[in-house]
Amino acid sequence: MNDSKTPSPQVPKPLSSQDPKTPRYTILVAGGSGTRMGADRPKQFLELLGEPVLLHTLRRFAEAALRVEQLVVVLPAEQFGVWSELCAQHQVQISHQVVAGGASRWASVRNGLAALAAPDGLVAVHDGVRPLASAALIERAFAAAETHKAVVVAVTPKDSVRNLAQRGSYALNRARLRLVQTPQCFDLDLLRRAYQLPELPSFTDDASVVEDICPIHIVEGDYRNLKITTPEDLVVAEALLRQER
Template identity: 70%
Template sequence: MGADRPKQFLELRGEPVLVHTLRRFAEPSLGVARIVLVLPAEQLSVWQELHARYAPELALTVATGGATRWASVRQGLAQLKDYGAGVVAVHDGVRPLTPTSVIENTYVAAARHGAAVAAVAPKDSVRGLSATGSYALDRSRLRLVQTPQCFELELLRRAYQLPELPTFTDDASVVEDLHPIQLVPGDYRNLKITTPEDLLLAEVLLG
């Protein structure tokens, strides 16, 4: 992003990106039992100030993350030890525009199938890389993965008891050796704020 602070703390329509994201899951109609926010240790004090200033009404548990996404999700799961069953969603803190319908549909699909992930079809042509150049891929057979990614709680716990591998890029890749992953229609507005252009587009979409 090239900003002076972590991208989840950048201002979006007068509030930090992370506050917008958390409010999506705090929507009463979803009935989420607990929200766990996982952050690096050096960001905890900053979040405390932002929480008090912008969203003191948000009830959540804060956990210290690890060196990788895998380790951070595992730390978040540790906060749910009092729950024996249910569906848990893992979501990027920098996806502040996720429609409530996408969140709800992914939860419902996970409750039915055990594991569900929001995804959209690529709009552009896609090519793979080879030793001699590149080759065309059939984009009708490809999907761009988003979050939330939802799982039966015990299934996700079992997956995160396995050793961490470099091939784990998201939670679906951690779980897929144990259980099939159901895809749920995502939304092209469900941006992951990564570059300055993403922030500008999010401003427009929220407006």
């Protein structure tokens, strides 16, 4: 991490000396606000057991066993200084590159991809506010992407699901539905090709960007891999983190 207020682009050193079968990279997208949290700061900077949510997420992907060679954090440009100060405050030693986000998640991921100089490999795209992704979950996604090229982690809905109709609603078979999480892992060249196409309103995640050019493979997710969106999520995340310690 650059010590200046505005981190400058740089290629980080590998996070591990081990050589994976295929090079691995990660883009953490953290462009959210604290609106639904009712917070005084963006949710990626909220404290979770004394540390910013984003730092917890960063640490998950920096585990040596995962062998990620380059970590890119995508933030709004105006938040660079805040993140730099937080990294100094918490003595963050994890090598990563900070990149300015865009006007949408699609644009932010595209900017993150542009920061990867590698010609090939696998790339995981992950929400910066999902701080509980386990190493086992991340490894499952990377390993599946070796074979399937486009992978999402997802879980079966626990509750009954209904579809809104013109008159009333009707039940859906939840056994055939999945709640999609991140990380979503892709062949790097495939994801780059997908992001060369124009942005569409239907793009809600990276899988929706890729699905027209490659089938999306689903691997088992983790109910603990929650996304910090509301105050209740922060309470649950703290409880789960305490269980891990």
